[in-house]
Each structure stands twice: as C-alpha cells, then as structure tokens.
Amino acid sequence: xxxxxxxxxxxxxxxxxxxxxxxxxxxxxxxxxxxxxxxxxxxxxxxxxxxxxxxxxxxxxxxxxxxxxxxxxxxxxxxxxxxxxxxxxxxxxxxxxxxxxxxxxxxxxxxxxxxxxxxxxxxxxxxxxxxxxxxxxxxxxxxxxxxxxxxxxxxxxxxxxxxxxxxxxxxxxxxxxxxxxxxxxxxxxxxxxxxxxxxxxxxxxxxx
Numbered sequence: 001x002x003x004x005x006x007x008x009x010x011x012x013x014x015x016x017x018x019x020x021x022x023x024x025x026x027x028x029x030x031x032x033x034x035x036x037x038x039x040x041x042x043x044x045x046x047x048x049x050x051x052x053x054x055x056x057x058x059x060x061x062x063x064x065x066x067x068x069x070x071x072x073x074x075x076x077x078x079x080x081x082x083x084x085x086x087x088x089x090x091x092x093x094x095x096x097x098x099x100x101x102x103x104x105x106x107x108x109x110x111x112x113x114x115x116x117x118x119x120x121x122x123x124x125x126x127x128x129x130x131x132x133x134x135x136x137x138x139x140x141x142x143x144x145x146x147x148x149x150x151x152x153x154x155x156x157x158x159x160x161x162x163x164x165x166x167x168x169x170x171x172x173x174x175x176x177x178x179x180x181x182x183x184x185x186x187x188x189x190x191x192x193x194x195x196x197x198x199x200x201x202x203x204x205x206x207x208x
Contacts, residue, residue, distance in 0.1 A: 001107065002047035003040045003089040004080060005064075006073055007033055009056040013094075019172045019194075019205065028189055030059060032169065035096040035184035037062055043103035045089065051076055073138050081131040090126040090136070092118075096178060096186035097164040098125075105160070112155035116165045117143040124168055125160070176203050 011022065012029040020028060033050075040048055041063075048064045058066055069076035077090065089107060091098070106114045106127050113134065116125035121141035128134045133153050137145045150157045167177050169186075178187050179196055180203070197206040 001045060001087050001089075002049060002084065003045045003091060004049045004051050004067070004077070005033065005036060005040075005091055005093050006077060007050050007052045007056060007058075007093045009052075013170065015170050016172060016175075019175075024193075028186070029093065031185040031189045032096045033093045034059060034062065035182075035186050036091060036093055036098065037064060038184065039098050039100055040089070040091065040103055042100040043107070045103070045107070049080075051080060074136060077136050077138075081128070081134065081136070084131050086131075087127070087129045088131050090128070092124050092168060094169045095124055095165065095167070096169065096184055097167050097181050099164065102160075102162055102165045109158050109160075110156075111158040113146070113150045114158045114160050115143060115146050115150075116160045116162065118166055118168045119170075122168070124166055130155075172205055175205055179205075 009026050009029055013025045016025050037048060049067050050058055050064050051067045051069060053070060054068055067080060071079065106125065109127065112129050114127035115123060118124040121143050123138060123142040123146055126136065126146060133155060134149060147157060164181060167174065169175060169178065175190055175194065176196060178190050194205045194207060197204045
C-alpha cells in the first residue's frame with residue numbers, strides 16, 4: 001500500500017492570483033501539501049511518494065519519497081503506475097480538508113476502485129487496488145472518464161461522497177471553506193491574511 005501525491009509549486013494556483021501573489025501562492029500550496037501528507041500518515045500509510053518536476057522544491061521536514069518526472073500529469077502518473085504492483089492511493093495536493101478517517105474508509109473499501117469526485121467533474125482521490133488494470137486521464141470530466149475506465153475493465157467501483165474530500169482549493173471562494181472547516185497549516189496560513197466577511201449573504205473572504 002502506498003500513496004502518491006502529484007505536486008506543482010512553481011507558478012501554482014493562478015486562479016488565486018486576485019488575492020495572493022505568486023510567492024504567496026507557492027507558499028500556500030506548500031502548506032496544503034504538508035496537510036495532505038500529515039493526513040495520509042495519520043491514516044497509517046507509511047509509503048508516501050511526491051510526484052513532481054525538478055523545479056518544485058519539497059519541504060525538508062516531510063518524510064516522503066520524491067519521484068521526479070519531466071512529463072505532464074497523466075503521462076507521469078501512468079508511468080508511475082506501470083512500475084508498481086500494490087494498491088495505490090492517488091491524492092491531489094490541494095485537499096487540506098481531507099481527514100484521516102476519509103483515507104481509512106477509502107483504503108478499506110472492498111471495491112477495486114474508489115473515486116472521490118471533485119468540483120466540476122474532476123477527480124480528487126483515486127484508490128486503485130490493482131494499478132496494472134488502470135490508467136488515469138485527468139483534466140476535463142475526469143470523474144466520468146475514470147468511472148468509464150473502471151467499468152470497461154470490469155472493475156468494481158465505489159463513489160466516495162464527502163464534502164470535505166471533494167473540496168479542492170482552486171478559487172478564492174474555496175478558501176472560505178478552509179477558514180470554516182480547516183484545522184491544519186493551510187488554515188493557519190490563510191488566517192494570517194484573511195477573515196470571513198459575513199456582511200452580505202454568502203460568506204466571502206476579506207483582507208484583515
């Protein structure tokens with residue numbers, strides 16, 4: 001059993017550029033990565049791999065293996081899957097609200113594949129018992145794509161429905177959810193810069 005986290009730091013999260021500078025965005029994605037690693041480790045997964053490119057630095061304090069690839073996301077992950085023969089959890093690095101309980105429930109599933117959908121049809125987490133039977137295709141409606149891939153390969157599928165696990169942080173409004181539900185380093189980082197504006201209808205961010 002292992003976990004792999006695709007990770008991009010350099011010029012990350014451009015959709016947050018209206019509220020965070022490039023340097024701040026890079027610092028922020030690093031805190032989210034550290035939260036995700038902490039969650040996975042707390043769930044009992046010891047073999048944790050960060051899949052990244054040479055330009056992305058990994059915090060020294062993280063006890064993880066680093067796999068370097070020059071390829072794009074799909075080719076990098078599929079190449080990684082070809083080299084392993086044990087169950088693997090693929091989890092995105094921008095999921096600071098995921099809790100150890102979610103990970104435990106996912107990896108203890110009896111199904112061949114567990115898919116955690118993200119907003120807008122994406123895929124936040126994939127658990128694959130037999131990597132040699134599966135290829136990934138992220139971007140676009142990857143949730144439907146991964147469901148179809150599993151069905152074509154006659155693999156049983158579980159859709160793991162969780163608000164916290166489905167909340168990836170891409171837009172400024174997503175950061176409100178960190179202030180509401182977060183408990184880790186990402187929340188500490190955001191709290192230094194923002195607070196919640198309760199003055200009008202839906203909660204929004206405002207600068208401190």
